[in-house]
Amino acid sequence: MLQATTITEAPAPQPQGSNNHTMNGITEGSLQPQECGPRCSTRCSNTQYKKPCLFFCQKCCAKCLCVPPGTYGNKQFCPCYNNWKTKRGGPKCP
Template identity: 70%
Template sequence: MAKFACLPSAFVFMLVMAFAIQLSYAGREGSLRPEECPKACDYRCSKTQHKNPCLEYCNQCCAKCLCVPSGTYGHKEECPCYNNWKTKEGGPKCP
């Protein structure tokens, strides 16, 4: 029985470390797989009144950068590719 006494604490430690590693990459460039882009963009565009254009551009940006900034607005510094992609007119391409 003594062999298994440290098992619960080791399991909890592994869960905490896995969660910390996942958080450390959240929102960073290249942190998403292409199939994760629609869900990330759904959240990113959830509070805008211009949902269809937001989703279209967000998904384009995510496909290129494999990153969507956290939250529904701002935080673009988390994804330099997403932040620096500009329109022909020089405005931000990504929402």
Template identity: 70%
Template sequence: MARSPYNTLLLLLPLLLLLITFSHVAEGYNRLRPADCRPRCTYRCSATSHKKPCMFFCLKCCSKCLCVPPGTYGNKQTCPCYNNWKTKEGGPKCP
């Protein structure tokens, strides 16, 4: 017995809604409120000997991107905006 397009749509609709919901949750996982930037940047810059410039750029990047990568170094792939913002010379802007 053949399924009608209507029955197929009814079966796929809940799955589609679930996927849309989880994609928005994953997208917003790293999004911070501006008030969350200072503590996250304080931790991010805790292992460097250049704390003032690190904090300056981290706070600038966080205020623009509303994201700070986890840890004290690396992991920038978790925050694409933070990772892709470059200086005029092409180097990374965000610590």
């Protein structure tokens, strides 16, 4: 006696939710820890205060696994990076 075999299709991939911010292939939380150094070097390249900028950028990147593109602004692409504040309420991440 033959058994009937049923074939089920895999569900179609769903688009990612709108809470993932992407720019130039950068998604928040998508970096590997070893990628923080080069990204922070780029981020801090135009500042006079390179040492503190690099220190805090790398600290923020290690936590958020994201560094906003460019040398200034664009923090909307990394909400974790943008929302981390100092005790006084100022931005922790450059």
